[in-house]
Amino acid sequence: MANFRGRGSARYFSILPAFLFLALLSALPLFNLFALSFAEVSWSGGQSTWTWVGLNNYLALGSDALFKAGILNTVILVGVATTAQVTIGLMLALACSRVGRRSRIYRTLFLLPILIPGIIIGAIWRLMYNYQFGVVNQIIDLVGLGPVDWLGSSSLALMSVIIVDIWHWTPFSFLLLLAAVEALPRDVSEAAQIDGASKWTEFRRISLPLLWPAIFTTFVFRAIIAFKVFDEVYLLTGGGPGTATEVISFTIYQRFFTQDNPGYGSAMSVTVIFIIAAVIAVAMTRQRSRSQ
Template sequence: MAHHNSLGKVLSLTPAVLIFAVLALLPVINLFIVSFHEVSWLGGAKQMEWVGVDNYIAIGDDPLFKAGVFNTIIVVLVATTAQVVIGLGLALACSSVGDKSRPFRALLILPLLIPGIVIGAIWRLMYNSEFGIFNLILESIGLSGHDWLGSSSTALAAVIVVDVWHWMPFAFLLLLAAVESLPRDVSEAAKIDGATAWQEFRKVTLPLLYPAIFMTFLFRAVMASKIFDEVFLLTAGGPGTSTEVVSFTIFQRYFLQDNAGYGSALSVSIIFVVSVIIVIALNANKSKGMSQ
């Protein structure tokens, strides 16, 4: 009877799973097919000419894409690390305070609720070289202002700061849930054994939080690899290619240059690379967990 019940539950989920699979895979399959064609429009009708792997071969000679990959890696590593570290610190602080931190928690998640276009407008004003708040602060202490978004030496850092500010609350919420679910008896046992606060954090809290930290980092890294809003609204990839990222390169090739075939090839390549990285990271994490 139990076997029939479990089989019935599986069968009842099958239609929903199939619908989800079709909705998820169909666009990717279509993208993959288009990537082997050169797409043009004639009289409002789509014309597709088979070009084989030419679009994929062209990726290696695309200087814009190379710059985008380099900058995206920097954004992923720096922004994600900052978000996880800051989010973990704030999560530990809020958890230690308890219910008194609720107003602070509500304040922390505000950036997540602000529309992207508003974030772009806010930070463009703050970075403004003439009347932005950062330059006003510098000038108030006798230092000269700086063109934060117009200088190739600071533009990418400025974008990363906005991304950290925007998405750090997301990491904070995930890690706060993990911190508050930690077993209290382990921490109390460490204190009874005479462990200092740092020893307790390093040898007890951090190992217990590792799975949550890993998944938060991985999830945010995947999302950061798709960064687009901040670049589009703040710098449009400039100056030069100093803030070019892969998502913005695809946007330019696919929409601005109307090269759907090549843009599809870029998209498929990124999907493949990110998927491989995720699989490798998950397997490495699983192996680490088994070894422990």
């Protein structure tokens, strides 16, 4: 092959493996998942039989208390945790940016929770939340409170999970927002100061609007990840007590693997994927119309 651009067969060989993974391991299973959501699967002698049940799986979702609890708890967790993470993350980012070099050690330390396996975070906090010897109760004992059953009480359990999620993922918001804060054009804020703007006015009228796209992106990014929350909940509460911390990933997991009901689990998965896609589509359109 003569030319530089086409590079003949290399062009096809370079994309082929990615294409195979895309087609066989993500498109095909997702398609399969979609098909499965209209069926019921029974196993006999290592052979599976699909029985088409039409929309029955989807119709059953409406009256499934676990599914409703899962969606509700997940939405609460996503809303509260993400808002807190973005707010605290922004404060930390602004603080780090302001104090400059002296914040280097903190920038490193804040990375740690992002890198630790979620399941370990669950394990750590499960011990910290422990009724008898957990450090959380030891601390509130110092001020004469407690002990509190953080994970066992159905009114507190979800909040305890949310606290862990905030602790786990605030650093990630911080990191993304720090990049945005550091990229703010210096001359604009200097111009504002020369124009006589106070620090607060300058922040509210200049910096915040400039940061808004980054804040939005961080929020969406975090919300997407938060919606998938599974690892921490698995060890902290296992969805309990009752359905107090039942999150949607957990509900789906149980349908597939605990109850071996893939048809119903698939219908749930497909519904969740559509909900996420719809929410993001709406958020994106609103953000776009806002920035225009």
